[in-house]
Amino acid sequence: MPAGDRYPVPLHACRRPTQILSMTFTEQYRVDLLKTIEAIDLNKVNQAIEWFREARDGGRRIFVCGNGGSASTASHFACDIVKGASFNRASRFRIMALTDPLPTLTAYANDVGYDVVFVEQLKNFAVPGDLFMAISGSGNSPNVLRAMEYANTIGCRTIALTGRDGGKLGPMAQLNIQIPVPHMGRIEDAHMNVCHMIGYYFMETEH
Secondary structure: OOHHHOOOOOHHHHOOOOOOOOOOHHHHHHHHHHHHHHOOOHHHHHHHHHHHHHHHHOOOEEEEEEOOHHHHHHHHHHHHHHHHOOOOOOOOOEEEEOOOOHHHHHHHHHHOOHHHOOHHHHHHHOOOOOEEEEEEOOOOOHHHHHHHHHHHHHOOEEEEEEEOOOOOHHHHOOEEEEEOOOOHHHHHHHHHHHHHHHHHHHHHHOO
């Protein structure tokens, strides 16, 4: 018997433990979310930051809105800017989330139509030179589109946070920060990330 064959290794000893080839749902979500965040156009976010700075320094009003999850993002963002980016500072932001005045929203939705709940508020408060930001994952919500159209018509600066292909909203905005992925949850995650980039820029770089 050749020397190399004196102590043959059992076949089962050569087998490696079965490796798990698929990730858990949470692992996969995290991987996909990180890719989504990498897709954020930071040049456009930086432009948005500059427009927010100019609105604040010029005493302009800022309006933000959205539906569903985007409504909560709009409210969250306004809270961050009203308090975190304004408290104890010489310059303060004049921002309001059009999603927040619930009696007004329900009155217009019930008596006129849900498609006017944002635009009618703009007609009360917005003037040329103000800043309007609409958040919509699909980019196709009629009430957001009507508000964007009006804001453009009266000479506001306009920003859209969109997803997928931008929908109808993206091309209407002067600045479209688009998250080009199909998954609505990750679009909304990225929109909140963009809002935090804007808000925390003023919280952490200006004192």
